[in-house]
Amino acid sequence: MFLFSLAIALAASGAEAALGATVNARGVLEILGNSFGRPGFNATYDYIIVGGGNAGNTIAARLAQDPANYSIAVVEAGSFYEISDGNRTQVPGYNWINTLDFPIGQVSTQTSIALNTVPQAVSAVSFVLLEDMKVLHLVAGESDILTSYTHGFLTIRNNSSAANYMGYHRPTVDSLNKWARDVRDEFWTWDNVYPAYKKSVTFQPPDYTKIDPSQNISYDPSAFDDNGGPLHISYGNYFGPSGEPMKEAMGRAGLSPIAGLNSGKLIGYSTMTAAVDIRTATRDSSETSFLQTGAQASKNLKIYPNTLVKRITFDGEKRATGVDVKANLANVDLDFRLSASKEVIVSAGVWHSPQILMVSGIGPSGTLSQYGIDLVSDLPGVGQNAWDQPLVPFLFLANVSTNTQFQAGNPAVVEPAISDYLNSQSGVLSGVGTGLAVGFEKFPSQYRRRFRNSTNRWLSTFPSDWPEVEYVALENAPISQLQSLLGNISPDQNFLNLNAVLLSTQSRGNVTITSADTLDQPQISPNWLANGDVDFEQALAAFMRVREIASNCSVIITEAFPGPTVNTTEAITAFLRENMNHLFHGTGTCKMGTSRDRTAVVDSRARVFGVTGLRVVDASAFPLTPPGHPMSSVYMFAEKIAESILQGD
Numbered sequence: 001m002f003l004f005s006l007a008i009a010l011a012a013s014g015a016e017a018a019l020g021a022t023v024n025a026r027g028v029l030e031i032l033g034n035s036f037g038r039p040g041f042n043a044t045y046d047y048i049i050v051g052g053g054n055a056g057n058t059i060a061a062r063l064a065q066d067p068a069n070y071s072i073a074v075v076e077a078g079s080f081y082e083i084s085d086g087n088r089t090q091v092p093g094y095n096w097i098n099t100l101d102f103p104i105g106q107v108s109t110q111t112s113i114a115l116n117t118v119p120q121a122v123s124a125v126s127f128v129l130l131e132d133m134k135v136l137h138l139v140a141g142e143s144d145i146l147t148s149y150t151h152g153f154l155t156i157r158n159n160s161s162a163a164n165y166m167g168y169h170r171p172t173v174d175s176l177n178k179w180a181r182d183v184r185d186e187f188w189t190w191d192n193v194y195p196a197y198k199k200s201v202t203f204q205p206p207d208y209t210k211i212d213p214s215q216n217i218s219y220d221p222s223a224f225d226d227n228g229g230p231l232h233i234s235y236g237n238y239f240g241p242s243g244e245p246m247k248e249a250m251g252r253a254g255l256s257p258i259a260g261l262n263s264g265k266l267i268g269y270s271t272m273t274a275a276v277d278i279r280t281a282t283r284d285s286s287e288t289s290f291l292q293t294g295a296q297a298s299k300n301l302k303i304y305p306n307t308l309v310k311r312i313t314f315d316g317e318k319r320a321t322g323v324d325v326k327a328n329l330a331n332v333d334l335d336f337r338l339s340a341s342k343e344v345i346v347s348a349g350v351w352h353s354p355q356i357l358m359v360s361g362i363g364p365s366g367t368l369s370q371y372g373i374d375l376v377s378d379l380p381g382v383g384q385n386a387w388d389q390p391l392v393p394f395l396f397l398a399n400v401s402t403n404t405q406f407q408a409g410n411p412a413v414v415e416p417a418i419s420d421y422l423n424s425q426s427g428v429l430s431g432v433g434t435g436l437a438v439g440f441e442k443f444p445s446q447y448r449r450r451f452r453n454s455t456n457r458w459l460s461t462f463p464s465d466w467p468e469v470e471y472v473a474l475e476n477a478p479i480s481q482l483q484s485l486l487g488n489i490s491p492d493q494n495f496l497n498l499n500a501v502l503l504s505t506q507s508r509g510n511v512t513i514t515s516a517d518t519l520d521q522p523q524i525s526p527n528w529l530a531n532g533d534v535d536f537e538q539a540l541a542a543f544m545r546v547r548e549i550a551s552n553c554s555v556i557i558t559e560a561f562p563g564p565t566v567n568t569t570e571a572i573t574a575f576l577r578e579n580m581n582h583l584f585h586g587t588g589t590c591k592m593g594t595s596r597d598r599t600a601v602v603d604s605r606a607r608v609f610g611v612t613g614l615r616v617v618d619a620s621a622f623p624l625t626p627p628g629h630p631m632s633s634v635y636m637f638a639e640k641i642a643e644s645i646l647q648g649d
Contacts, residue, residue, distance in 0.1 A: 310359070
């Protein structure tokens, strides 16, 4: 686990030593191999964590730091993104490669693998989701529409911190208070979780020697603690010239400025922080932060990369006793068992956590019987309640430079950008291409009064500080889409995205198994817009609202996609049905709730109902999708469950 830190230390010291072996300042030998388990050999640990993503790595670190000196195994189906994806994942400015422009319908990127959804009746497409080194790509469906969903490895699970756009912000006060009410546990109120949000991160203020000082970045310093960490969040070292005009446009459209997005307030507009360590201008993921911290804290934390969990094992008292796993070494499959003396913690993400439970005998009894799986706990909610955030996409031609020319490979832009990044950790590659202008709101009255009563009734069930829609501008553009629309991109053309994200949808999806083997894809149905009017009316309002904001933006020349000819209700409806996507923010398929809730899978401390010694700790266990980007809440969730475990609860 010390691969990268050791390499840097050796290079800095000029020591003549083998890569992966060094003597530290205390005279103690540190060997890279000490951080890894041996594939093919049975072993026993106190805790086994299934999945090396945001939640799994956070829990691993906190358990490893405890004075009890627990032994911990982190079992992950993927590998290290620094190895598998070159520098494309480490460099912030390359984030579009694994998000906007991967080869749809293929084994996408080096950090994701395609998972197909079933055809969606309302949108008439067959989506594909990208999970965990495992893509969620959209495959050709009834309308030959393609899209994608991301997930990944050693920090890509859940909100995919090794493949996402790195955006970090926190939800609202009353969204967390609603969480606490829904699960009947004050443990989850805003006042009780706010310290956990702070505990996870070290905040790095803007470096105006690298960021243009004219950028108006407002934030609340009290949202952070000086002794936080280990995840670094910042504003990166670069923002392009479109951000300030976009914020001004949001202001003209009626949104108000707020001081950052990390203090429990979202309604308004501000600048979003990102998981970038500005000292090196590189992505900070749960692997580079939490997992490496845990490995450095304890020699008893062992990592099993490229190792797939086949099932959870139980004793006669329905206590989880370990996992059966499969690794591959030199093209030879190795089947072995890892045993847990205390707990098994499943952190495999919104699509794979329920799959692992089901193949292990936990889930709807009818489904398990269909595949000959012995029933351990009949929980009909496993795989249900999937909640994501549909996205309404727009693409605009801009009169200022964005990242288009870099993406298109223009040598006059690429060469100085690489030089700036390598020599001063600045320029376009040191930023994330988004975040300077992010807006949240409840739909204004002129839109709400057009909604049906059913839509307004649904929206009234959310707290007053819960925004219904987000507007986010990206200076990156989907190059392959641009080229299909326009042909060659000329050297003076620049484009930006301005997307709307629906945060209060009513439709819920589901996932189920297709066999008793985790090697086989689960069957996923997102069901976006499946409820009829409620969600689609929001999508129509968001579409019109984006156009209103864009019309107030001084840097936008014209709408390139869908284009001004899409201007009737029928044309807009057809566009939305064929082009709405999602923001990779799925939650809820192992929903938290009370024992009286037949749709709940885990209790308020993430313990699986009907068994002992087993928890699910990732976004699949959320009882709701907090408004906005959930990465911060995944870290918080893991911090709180680690706290509960260490307190003996």
